[in-house]
Amino acid sequence: MRLAVSGLSFAHGAGAQRLENIGFVLDPGEVLCVLGPNGAGKTTLLRCLIGALTPSGGSILLDGRPVASLSPRALARGMAYVPQATQPAFGHLVGEMVFMGRSPHLGRLDMPGRADRAIAMDCLDRVGLAHLAERPFAAISGGERQLCLLARALAQQARLLILDEPAASLDFGNQLRLLDLVAGLARDGLGILMVTHHPDHALHVGNRFIALRGGQMHGAGPVADLARPGYLSALYGRGIRIIRDADGTLACAPLFHSPQPESNHVP
Numbered sequence: 249m250r251l252a253v254s255g256l257s258f259a260h261g262a263g264a265q266r267l268e269n270i271g272f273v274l275d276p277g278e279v280l281c282v283l284g285p286n287g288a289g290k291t292t293l294l295r296c297l298i299g300a301l302t303p304s305g306g307s308i309l310l311d312g313r314p315v316a317s318l319s320p321r322a323l324a325r326g327m328a329y330v331p332q333a334t335q336p337a338f339g340h341l342v343g344e345m346v347f348m349g350r351s352p353h354l355g356r357l358d359m360p361g362r363a364d365r366a367i368a369m370d371c372l373d374r375v376g377l378a379h380l381a382e383r384p385f386a387a388i389s390g391g392e393r394q395l396c397l398l399a400r401a402l403a404q405q406a407r408l409l410i411l412d413e414p415a416a417s418l419d420f421g422n423q424l425r426l427l428d429l430v431a432g433l434a435r436d437g438l439g440i441l442m443v444t445h446h447p448d449h450a451l452h453v454g455n456r457f458i459a460l461r462g463g464q465m466h467g468a469g470p471v472a473d474l475a476r477p478g479y480l481s482a483l484y485g486r487g488i489r490i491i492r493d494a495d496g497t498l499a500c501a502p503l504f505h506s507p508q509p510e511s512n513h514v515p
């Protein structure tokens with residue numbers, strides 16, 4: 249399933265920052281990372297993609313069909329969205345939250361059947377939370393909630409995953425587990441669009457990236473471009489260097505004691 253976005257624009261309202269002329273393609277088996285400073289428009293972009301916001305211009309095509317023309321059910325079978333971890337509105341159990349991911353596969357009055365429950369439990373197990381199935385969603389930690397929402401999206405069995413800062417509340421071990429999971433899902437042929445504040449994560453599991461700044465495309469390309477000298481410093485407005493260890497693994501580190509970049513010009 250191919251997601252193709254072209255010339256996308258959106259405004260939250262008069263005077264609010266606009267998203268302008270955003271474009272990219274996400275193919276099956278690819279991890280596309282969305283980077284950019286706070287307030288750059290990353291979540292706004294994701295909410296346009298899933299139909300929660302209506303763009304003022306441009307196109308969003310899923311396998312060539314405008315997402316706006318798809319029924320909620322068809323859209324949910326195509327794309328699964330994992331928002332930033334939220335406070336629970338209702339008193340659901342963790343397992344029930346994950347069953348909800350099966351909704352696009354059920355009839356209007358159907359309850360999840362045995363097969364749906366097995367899929368949901370398997371997804372909960374994949375994120376390491378099987379032992380919390382009977383706990384209230386409201387009574388687990390922020391990181392566990394984030395993993396639960398990921399399990400719900402996996403239970404949806406969509407071909408595209410849209411992840412909004414999936415690692416934001418995770419401990420270091422769970423961040424690595426998440427990255428392994430993302431890489432594995434991409435190997436299974438899913439397309440994954442992942443907003444991240446960790447350029448390292450993009451370098452580890454991403455294929456390509458887009459960078460937003462002030463609602464505009466600041467750059468796009470293969471993730472290796474993020475390691476170009478000065479690129480991340482220009483994107484975030486702080487000195488950042490890339491370290492390459494003996495086996496070729498790249499990591500970002502701060503440059504605390506050097507002059508900070510004054511412009512956001514991308515080299």
Ligand SMILES: Nc1ncnc2c1ncn2[C@@H]1O[C@H](COP(=O)(O)OP(=O)(O)OP(=O)(O)O)[C@@H](O)[C@H]1O
Pocket residue numbers: 260261264265284285286287288289290291292293
């Ligand atoms: N509902 C809203 N009404 C008006 N402006 C909004 C609304 N939601 C977001 N904005 C503004 O739109 C811009 C982009 O917000 P968005 O949440 O998309 O940024 P982001 O890149 O996801 O940020 P962060 O990295 O901090 O999560 C910001 O200037 C924000 O203040």
